[in-house]
Amino acid sequence: MTSLAPPLAAGLASPTPEDLRDYLEVEHRLGAHNYKPLDVVLTRGQGVWVWDVAGRRYLDCLSAYSAVNQGHCHPRILEALIAQAGRLTLTSRAFHNDQLAPFYEEICALTGSHKVLPMNSGAEAVESALKCVRKWGYREKGVAEDQAEIIVCSDNFHGRTIAIVGFSSDPDARRDFGPFAPGFRCVPFGDGDALEAAITPRTVAVLIEPIQGEAGVIIPPPGYLKRVRDLCTAQGVMLILDEIQTGLGRTGALLAEEHEGIEADLTLVGKALSGGFYPVSAVLSNSEVLGVLRPGEHGSTFGGNPLACAVARMALKVLVDEDMIGNAARQGAYFLEKLRGLGNPLIRAVRGRGLMLAVEFAPEAGGARPFCEKLKDKGILCKETHRDIIRFAPPLVITEKEIDWAMERIAEVIG
Numbered sequence: 499m500t501s502l503a504p505p506l507a508a509g510l511a512s513p514t515p516e517d518l519r520d521y522l523e524v525e526h527r528l529g530a531h532n533y534k535p536l537d538v539v540l541t542r543g544q545g546v547w548v549w550d551v552a553g554r555r556y557l558d559c560l561s562a563y564s565a566v567n568q569g570h571c572h573p574r575i576l577e578a579l580i581a582q583a584g585r586l587t588l589t590s591r592a593f594h595n596d597q598l599a600p601f602y603e604e605i606c607a608l609t610g611s612h613k614v615l616p617m618n619s620g621a622e623a624v625e626s627a628l629k630c631v632r633k634w635g636y637r638e639k640g641v642a643e644d645q646a647e648i649i650v651c652s653d654n655f656h657g658r659t660i661a662i663v664g665f666s667s668d669p670d671a672r673r674d675f676g677p678f679a680p681g682f683r684c685v686p687f688g689d690g691d692a693l694e695a696a697i698t699p700r701t702v703a704v705l706i707e708p709i710q711g712e713a714g715v716i717i718p719p720p721g722y723l724k725r726v727r728d729l730c731t732a733q734g735v736m737l738i739l740d741e742i743q744t745g746l747g748r749t750g751a752l753l754a755e756e757h758e759g760i761e762a763d764l765t766l767v768g769k770a771l772s773g774g775f776y777p778v779s780a781v782l783s784n785s786e787v788l789g790v791l792r793p794g795e796h797g798s799t800f801g802g803n804p805l806a807c808a809v810a811r812m813a814l815k816v817l818v819d820e821d822m823i824g825n826a827a828r829q830g831a832y833f834l835e836k837l838r839g840l841g842n843p844l845i846r847a848v849r850g851r852g853l854m855l856a857v858e859f860a861p862e863a864g865g866a867r868p869f870c871e872k873l874k875d876k877g878i879l880c881k882e883t884h885r886d887i888i889r890f891a892p893p894l895v896i897t898e899k900e901i902d903w904a905m906e907r908i909a910e911v912i913g
C-alpha cells in the first residue's frame with residue numbers, strides 16, 4: 499500500500515509497471531470481487547478519451563455502460579457541478595430547493611412527461627416504478643390485495659436489488675440470493691404472442707427494455723414494441739420502458755421508444771442523466787401512476803438533491819444544445835457500416851442502433867474477452883457482455899475521424 503498513495507499524490511509522470519500491479523493487488527486484496535475489470539488503471543478523461551496512470555491514451559468504447567454519453571468531464575456539466583457544489587448540495591426533501599422545480603420543468607418538457615420521481619441509481623428508479631404500478635393496480639385498476647403481477651422479459655437487465663435479480667433469467671444474477679419477491683412473470687423477449695397469453699386481470703404492468711443492452715444489444719423484431727404498447731392499452735396494463743441504457747441519445751433518438759413511434763406510461767432514465775458526474779435517475783410518468791404516491795410512502799434522502807438536479811439539468815441541456823443525439827444517429831450508422839465490413843468468418847452478427855453497437859462471435863472464436871484484452875493493448879477500451887459479444891458504445895461526441903482511428907485497430911484485432 500505504501501507505494502500507492504505517493505505516486506498519485508505527487509502526480510508522478512511515468513509510473514512503472516510496479517505501480518499498476520500495486521493498484522490491482524490492493525483492489526484485489528481489499529475489494530469485493532464482484533467485477534472482472536480489464537487490467538487498466540485510469541486517471542483522467544476528456545471527451546471520448548481516457549488516460550491510464552502511465553499516460554497511455556485510450557478511446558472509451560463503453561462510456562461507463564452509457565453513463566457518460568456526453569463525453570468524459572464535459573466542461574459545461576463540470577462548471578454546473580462546481581457552481582452548485584459551492585452553493586447548496588443537499589437539503590433532503592423535508593424542504594424545497596431551488597433546483598428541483600426547474601429540473602422537473604426541463605425534463606418534462608424534453609420528454610413529454612407529466613410527472614417525475616427523482617432517485618439516484620437506475621435500480622432505485624426500477625424499484626420505484628414497481629412500487630408505483632403495484633399501488634396503481636390496487637387503487638385504480640381494482641386488483642385484489644397482494645395479487646398484482648408484473649410481466650418482464652427473459653434476458654432482462656434492470657439492476658441488482660433483491661427484487662430485481664429475483665426476476666432475472668441469468669443464473670449468475672440469482673443464484674444464492676433468494677428468496678425473492680413474488681409477483682413477476684417472465685416471457686421471451688420479442689414474442690408478442692407470449693406476452694398476450696401472459697396478461698391476466700391481475701397484470702398491472704409490463705417492464706421491458708426497448709433494446710436489451712446487457713443481453714448484448716438485442717433489438718426486438720419490427721413491430722414488437724408497438725404490439726406491446728397496443729396490448730397494454732387494450733388490457734389496462736401500464737407499460738414501463740427501462741431506458742436507463744437506451745435513453746438520452748444513445749440510440750440516435752432522445753428515447754429509444756421514438757424509433758417505434760410509441761409512448762410508455764412510465765419511462766425510466768438514469769446513467770447519462772448524470773452526465774457521468776453524479777448519480778441521478780428518474781421515473782417519468784403520466785400523472786395517473788405517479789399520482790398515487792402519498793407523503794411517507796416512498797422516498798430517498800438524496801433523491802432530488804440540488805447538486806443532482808443542477809448536474810442533470812446541464813447533462814440534458816448539452817445533449818440537445820450540442821446535437822449529440824443527431825451525432826449518435828449519424829456516427830452510429832457510420833460505425834455500424836464499418837463494423838459490418840469486418841471480414842471475419844468467426845463474426846456471427848453485427849447489430850446496433852445509434853451508438854449502441856455489438857459484434858457477436860461464433861462460439862468457436864473462444865469468447866470475446868481475449869479480443870477486448872487485445873483492443874485494450876491497441877488503445878481501445880471495450881467490454882465483453884456475456885461470453886461472445888463485444889459492445890461498442892462510445893460517448894456520443896465521437897467524430898468520424900475517431901471512428902476511423904478505432905476501426906483501423908479493431909480491424910487489426912478482429913478483422
Ligand SMILES: *Cc1c(COP(=O)(O)O)cnc(C)c1O
Binds near residue numbers: 618619655657743769
Ligand atoms: C444499468 C442499468 C440499470 C441499473 O442501473 P444502476 O444505476 O446500475 O442501478 C437498469 N436498467 C438498465 C437497462 C441498465 O442498463
